Amino acid sequence: xxxxxxxxxxxxxxxxxxxxxxxxxxxxxxxxxxxxxxxxxxxxxxxxxxxxxxxxxxxxxxxxxxxxxxxxxxxxxxxxxxxxxxxxxxxxxxxxxxxxxxxxxxxxxxxxxxxxxxxxxxxxxxxxxxxxxxxxxxxxxxxxxxxxxxxxxxxxxxxxxxxxxxxxxxxxxxxxxxxxxxxxxxxxxxxxxxxxxxxxxxxxxxxxx
Amino acid sequence: xxxxxxxxxxxxxxxxxxxxxxxxxxxxxxxxxxxxxxxxxxxxxxxxxxxxxxxxxxxxxxxxxxxxxxxxxxxxxxxxxxxxxxxxxxxxxxxxxxxxxxxxxxxxxxxxxxxxxxxxxxxxxxxxxxxxxxxxxxxxxxx
Numbered sequence: 122x123x124x125x126x127x128x129x130x131x132x133x134x135x136x137x138x139x140x141x142x143x144x145x146x147x148x149x150x151x152x153x154x155x156x157x158x159x160x161x162x163x164x165x166x167x168x169x170x171x172x173x174x175x176x177x178x179x180x181x182x183x184x185x186x187x188x189x190x191x192x193x194x195x196x197x198x199x200x201x202x203x204x205x206x207x208x209x210x211x212x213x214x215x216x217x218x219x220x221x222x223x224x225x226x227x228x229x230x231x232x233x234x235x236x237x238x239x240x241x242x243x244x245x246x247x248x249x250x251x252x253x254x255x256x257x258x259x260x261x262x263x264x265x266x267x268x269x270x271x272x273x274x275x276x277x278x279x280x281x282x283x284x285x286x287x288x289x290x291x292x293x294x295x296x297x298x299x300x301x302x303x304x305x306x307x308x309x310x311x312x313x314x315x316x317x318x319x320x321x322x323x324x325x326x327x328x329x330x
Numbered sequence: 331x332x333x334x335x336x337x338x339x340x341x342x343x344x345x346x347x348x349x350x351x352x353x354x355x356x357x358x359x360x361x362x363x364x365x366x367x368x369x370x371x372x373x374x375x376x377x378x379x380x381x382x383x384x385x386x387x388x389x390x391x392x393x394x395x396x397x398x399x400x401x402x403x404x405x406x407x408x409x410x411x412x413x414x415x416x417x418x419x420x421x422x423x424x425x426x427x428x429x430x431x432x433x434x435x436x437x438x439x440x441x442x443x444x445x446x447x448x449x450x451x452x453x454x455x456x457x458x459x460x461x462x463x464x465x466x467x468x469x470x471x472x473x
Binding site for chain 2: 145149153166167170171174179242246247250293296297
């Protein structure tokens with residue numbers, strides 16, 4: 122039994138370009154979110170996301186729906202991102218607040234000061250994730266971002282479920298230590314509601330970098 | 331046999347987390363990280379939700395469109411190279427193939443190989459010498 126996306130991919134394999142456009146439209150946002158957070162940089166993350174879709178398109182003739190399409194897609198994405206960060210010449214680029222302010226963002230009509238504060242907080246989160254060891258980062262993003270089951274992540278990374286649990290625990294602990302200064306309990310409550318204007322007032326004053 | 335039995339015994343021991351495991355872990359984590367809970371961490375992580383920029387789709391479509399063009403270019407180069415190889419293949423054997431009038435010479439190629447030695451000899455003036463030269467190919471050449 123193959124899922125909708127796998128069926129679409131089979132049509133791509135058989136030469137249906139419209140099916141590929143449909144898959145691209147469905148998965149472009151999750152893949153960009155994954156790659157940008159993996160490398161910690163918007164422009165490079167977008168290039169990697171495009172590489173991933175191109176890879177899939179170029180390899181369409183060899184596609185076999187042996188697993189859910191999402192698992193296939195994120196296997197390609199994870200391997201591509203791991204290859205990127207393992208390259209000898211790879212250097213993590215510093216994230217600037219200006220750069221974050223240029224990214225697409227739902228601002229809810231927030232004031233300029235509030236946007237800058239939001240960008241600072243976003244930078245802290247992105248830097249914290251991007252500074253995790255690569256396998257911890259992969260596990261965290263696949264589990265938290267994509268809601269992928271631990272078993273699927275273990276298969277994807279060719280490891281055991283207990284190893285994935287261990288990586289996830291270590292990643293979360295490292296993030297909690299790193300990000301604790303940035304949030305008060307009240308701010309957490311506000312950010313849970315997604316109320317940017319109200320939430321930014323609760324950012325700990327010493328939290329920005 | 332003993333190993334298989336031991337493996338079976340080891341299989342019997344499958345510890346599972348006790349009732350207080352999760353609470354204990356959270357307490358230890360809280361001691362390390364202050365008041366930030368796992369839920370709060372998840373909420374914090376959601377603050378960074380990168381999305382494709384305005385030019386993302388157009389850039390991708392340009393790259394996608396460039397792929398078949400590049401392949402077509404490569405296909406043309408490949409076809410030209412194949413045509414050149416075919417033309418060379420057709421011409422080369424003809425250039426090398428012996429013409430009919432060359433057949434007798436080729437049949438006595440072994441004699442031509444000692445042409446230089448034969449060339450050093452004086453002109454054949456008598457019948458005995460002519461006979462000796464005619465039998466030259468039967469002699470063992472020593473250098």
